[in-house]
Amino acid sequence: MSTRTLVSPATLARPRGRAAYWTVFTTVVLLFALAFLFPVYWMVTGAMKSPDEVAQTPPTLVPKQWHLTGYTDAWDLMQLPQHLWNTVVQAAGAWVFQLVLCTAAAYALSKLKPAFGKVILGGILATLMVPAQALVVPKYLTVADLPLIHTSLLNDPLAIWLPAVANAFNLYLLKRFFDQLPRDVLEAAEIDGAGRLRILWSIVLPMSRPVLGVVSIFALVAVWQDFLWPLMVFSDTDKQPISVALVQLSQNIQLTVLIAAMVIASIPMAALFLVFQRHIIAGISAGSTKR
Amino acid sequence: MTKTAARRPAEVIAVRQVPAPPPVGGRGRRRLLDQVHAYGFLLGGVLCFALFSWYPAIRAVVIAFQKYTPGSPPEWVGTANFTRVWHDPEFAAAWRNTLTFTLLALLIGFAIPFVLALVLNELRHAKAFFRVVVYLPVMIPPVVSALLWKWFYDPGAGLANEALRFLHLPTSDWSNGADTALISLVIVATWANMGGTVLIYLAALQSIPGELYEAAELDGANLLQRIRHVTIPQTRFVIFMLMLLQIIATMQVFTEPFVITGGGPENATVTVLYLIYKYAFLYNDFGGACALSVMLLVLLGVFSALYLRLTRSEGDA
Numbered sequence: 001m002s003t004r005t006l007v008s009p010a011t012l013a014r015p016r017g018r019a020a021y022w023t024v025f026t027t028v029v030l031l032f033a034l035a036f037l038f039p040v041y042w043m044v045t046g047a048m049k050s051p052d053e054v055a056q057t058p059p060t061l062v063p064k065q066w067h068l069t070g071y072t073d074a075w076d077l078m079q080l081p082q083h084l085w086n087t088v089v090q091a092a093g094a095w096v097f098q099l100v101l102c103t104a105a106a107y108a109l110s111k112l113k114p115a116f117g118k119v120i121l122g123g124i125l126a127t128l129m130v131p132a133q134a135l136v137v138p139k140y141l142t143v144a145d146l147p148l149i150h151t152s153l154l155n156d157p158l159a160i161w162l163p164a165v166a167n168a169f170n171l172y173l174l175k176r177f178f179d180q181l182p183r184d185v186l187e188a189a190e191i192d193g194a195g196r197l198r199i200l201w202s203i204v205l206p207m208s209r210p211v212l213g214v215v216s217i218f219a220l221v222a223v224w225q226d227f228l229w230p231l232m233v234f235s236d237t238d239k240q241p242i243s244v245a246l247v248q249l250s251q252n253i254q255l256t257v258l259i260a261a262m263v264i265a266s267i268p269m270a271a272l273f274l275v276f277q278r279h280i281i282a283g284i285s286a287g288s289t290k291r
Numbered sequence: 292m293t294k295t296a297a298r299r300p301a302e303v304i305a306v307r308q309v310p311a312p313p314p315v316g317g318r319g320r321r322r323l324l325d326q327v328h329a330y331g332f333l334l335g336g337v338l339c340f341a342l343f344s345w346y347p348a349i350r351a352v353v354i355a356f357q358k359y360t361p362g363s364p365p366e367w368v369g370t371a372n373f374t375r376v377w378h379d380p381e382f383a384a385a386w387r388n389t390l391t392f393t394l395l396a397l398l399i400g401f402a403i404p405f406v407l408a409l410v411l412n413e414l415r416h417a418k419a420f421f422r423v424v425v426y427l428p429v430m431i432p433p434v435v436s437a438l439l440w441k442w443f444y445d446p447g448a449g450l451a452n453e454a455l456r457f458l459h460l461p462t463s464d465w466s467n468g469a470d471t472a473l474i475s476l477v478i479v480a481t482w483a484n485m486g487g488t489v490l491i492y493l494a495a496l497q498s499i500p501g502e503l504y505e506a507a508e509l510d511g512a513n514l515l516q517r518i519r520h521v522t523i524p525q526t527r528f529v530i531f532m533l534m535l536l537q538i539i540a541t542m543q544v545f546t547e548p549f550v551i552t553g554g555g556p557e558n559a560t561v562t563v564l565y566l567i568y569k570y571a572f573l574y575n576d577f578g579g580a581c582a583l584s585v586m587l588l589v590l591l592g593v594f595s596a597l598y599l600r601l602t603r604s605e606g607d608a
Contacts, residue, residue, distance in 0.1 A: 004501025006517055007413050008508055025414055028421070035482070036424045040431075042450060043439055055448045058456070105336025114329035120337060127344040129595035133543040133564055134587045137571045137580045138347035138354060144361065147346065165339035196328050225432050227546045228564075232572070243434040247550055250438060259442070262435045273430040274423070281422050284487060285494035 047071060047260035054256050070260035078249050078261050080242070084268075087241040090157050090230070091223040094164035098219045099212065101165045106174035107200050111186065121175070127168045133228060139163065140232050155236040160223060167222075170215045177211040178204060214283045217276060224269050351588065354581040361577070372582035376570070382583075384558040385566040389542055391473055392480075392562065396541040400481035401488070401534060408492040409522070422493075426486035433483060437550035440479040441466065444551070466551050469559045476547045476560055484540070488533055495529035496522070528601070535598040539591055563587050 011017040046054055047070040049063045074080055109117050143153045143163070153159040181204060189199050205212070227243045234240045240248065242265045250258055273280060355372055357365040376382055411421050428436060443450040444465035452462040466475040499522065507517045523530070545564040548554055554561040554569075561569075563583065570580035 003497070004504050005412055005496070005499075006409070006504060006514065006522065008504070021413075024410065025416060028410060028414065029417070032421060032424050036427055039439060039443075039482075040427070046442075057448050057453065059448055059450070059453055101335040101339060104332040108329045108332035112325065112329035112332060114333055115326055117329075120333065123345060124340055125599075127340065127348075129592055129599060130344070130348055130588060131539055131543055131591045131595065133545065134567075134584050134591060135344075135347045135351060137567060137577060137584055138350040139343055140571070141350065141354070141359075141361065141577065142342060142347050146342070162339055163343040165336060166343040168340075168344075171336065196332070200332075221430070227432075227434050227549075228568070232568075243432050246434050246438065250550075255442070258438070262438055266431045266435050269430045269432065270427070273427070277419075277423050277426075281426065281490060284426075284490045 043259055043266075044263055047074075047256055047263055049256060051254055051256050054259075067256075070256040071264070073254075073257045074260035074264060077257060078245065078253065079238075080261060080264055082238065083240060083242040083245040084264075086157075086239060087224060087243075087268075090160040090241055091220050093157055093161040094223045095216060095219045097161045097165050098167060098170060099216065102167065102171045102215070103174055103205070103212075104200070106171050106178055107204060110175045110178035111204075112196065124168045124171060127166065128172075136228060136232060139229075143233060153233075155234055155239050157239075159233040160230065163229075164219065164223065167219070170218060173215060174208070174211060177208055181207055213279060217272075217280060217283070220272070221269060348588075351581045351584045354578055355585045357578055359577040359581070360575065368578065372578040376579045376582050379566075381558055381561055381566055381569075385561045385563045388473060388559065388561055389544070389563045392477060392544055393538055393541045395474060395477040396480055397534065397537065399477055400485060400541075401537060403481065404485040404488040405492060405530075407485070408489045408496060409518070411489070412493055412496040422490060425489050428483050429486040431483070433546045434550060436483040437479060437547050440475075440482070441551045444475055466560075467556060469556045472552055472556060472559045476544075476551060479547050479551065480541065480544065488537070491533060492526070492529060495526045499525045532598065532601060535594055535601070539594050539598070542587070542591055542594075 007017075007021075012021055045063055048066045048068065049060070049070075050065065050067055053060060053064060108114055109121050114120070143159050145152060153162070185207075186199055186203060189203050194202070223241075225243070226241075227247075230241050230244050231247075234244060237245070237248070246258075246261060246265055249261075253261075354365070356367060356369060358368045358371075359365045407425070411418075411425075414421070431439075444467065446452065446464065446467055449465070451465050455462050464471055466472050503521045503525065504517055507521050512520060543564050544562050545568065548560040548562055548565050549568070552560040554565055564587070567580050567583045567587070570576045570583060
């Protein structure tokens with residue numbers, strides 16, 4: 001099982017090697033706890049301190065009294081249910097649109113041989129070279145006044161959903177996966193008289209579960225974490241997702257309440273991560289070993 | 292694939308070899324129908340790309356040469372936007388800050404995950420724990436980590452100065468001092484994003500064949516020599532790829548300066564993307580914003596092209 005790494009197993013087996021190993025191990029555990037877990041602990045408990053205690057120096061490691069009012073106030077005063085719901089709607093819609101439209105397009109590019117398919121694929125891949133954030137202003141102007149139909153998508157979840165589809169990375173991931181599906185299975189289905197939609201639905205998609213999972217997670221996380229784009233698109237406070245609302249409200253709200261709201265905003269993605277951590281970590285790691 | 296065969300009865304196919312794909316330009320109507328189907332599947336996705344990727348890219352270049360106010364017809368102004376933006380005192384500051392940020396992020400934000408991954412790869416216990424914990428900050432919304440660190444950097448009850456006092460070190464202004472603000476933001480960005488780098492690099496380390504280390508050890512190479520002559524050459528490609536990705540990402544930094552410092556103090560943390568945002572939404576100067584976008588685009592395009600070239604040629608080989 002154990003593969004050979006930098007330090008040889010023989011060195012580790014010696015008493016001195018073993019001592020060094022456990023010293024390093026303990027140091028790293030402490031370092032990780034301090035660097036990554038302690039800030040999270042500080043945030044969760046900070047929200048439970050009283051406003052006086054949170055501003056006091058030196059700070060207390062453990063709240064003297066555990067207050068839940070920070071969390072309840074955040075929930076009520078900052079309209080968190082509304083903003084969380086907005087975020088859920090935006091993320092879920094972006095996910096559905098991406099799954100349907102990207103999958104269909106990737107399937108067409110991979111298996112249906114459309115005329116000029118190579119040109120279209122080239123155009124899609126070229127957008128990988130154009131950093132998304134650098135184009136936010138012209139993208140904003142486009143969304144504010146769609147060409148030909150002259151409608152504005154500002155303050156509308158469609159402003160998140162539709163641009164999310166233009167995700168070359170996910171589309172390419174899907175296309176590459178479809179390319180590797182065994183051709184004879186699809187041909188057999190075609191010979192049996194299955195239409196293209198039927199083949200996509202009953203054969204291609206069930207065989208593509210792993211890649212669909214990866215794309216889904218990427219799609220959800222991207223929308224949940226985004227800040228600049230929703231900041232531009234949603235000027236209407238009631239439509240803003242949680243990330244934008246947090247920043248807008250952070251100026252004039254009590255610190256404990258703000259911290260509580262920060263904790264609440266982090267819970268959904270942290271939970272998603274803890275549930276799917278194996279898949280997420282494997283997905284990220286796979287990116288590099290493929291070379 | 293075999294479009295002509297599809298309509299024949301199954302038994303014919305069963306006895307005959309499946310014929311090779313018909314030559315290009317086969318039967319007209321059949322091909323046309325196939326194309327209609329293919330484009331039916333493509334349409335939605337391609338329309339989104341056209342509207343939200345291709346069209347804005349072209350528009351950025353066009354508007355960069357226009358005086359553009361939403362609602363009124365644009366005027367051509369030549370290179371006026373570029374010269375106006377160029378002479379803005381914030382322009383030089385924004386580029387200097389962005390490049391410094393990228394460089395610092397490369398030094399700090401690249402060296403730390405690199406060393407961390409090296410050490411983690413040697414540890415034989417609690418592997419899952421380390422991977423989950425290091426990636427946890429990546430899953431915290433960037434806005435939350437920015438606000439969290441803003442609180443840590445607070446000159447009053449901030450944790451950062453508390454830690455310095457605990458260690459009997461002089462306190463710092465952190466994000467509130469003109470000299471320290473930028474590096475404070477680099478620390479935030481590194482904390483929030485290094486999980487991905489660590490995981491990818493770890494995976495690369497695990498693909499190094501153990502025999503190489505054995506051979507190096509037999510040749511008398513010590514630990515540092517093994518890192519230099521085995522680990523680094525073996526993961527050279529991944530290192531370079533991660534580096535380019537990080538450059539592209541950090542040159543577009545926005546959330547941290549916007550949330551933590553608001554570009555201050557004294558423009559010490561205004562970044563290019565922040566300036567683009569200001570031109571568009573504070574000055575209502577979309578021409579200037581697009582001129583800046585085009586400059587950023589050209590610079591980042593070079594790095595992106597390099598990255599794509601690298602990954603694609605390695606992937607095809």
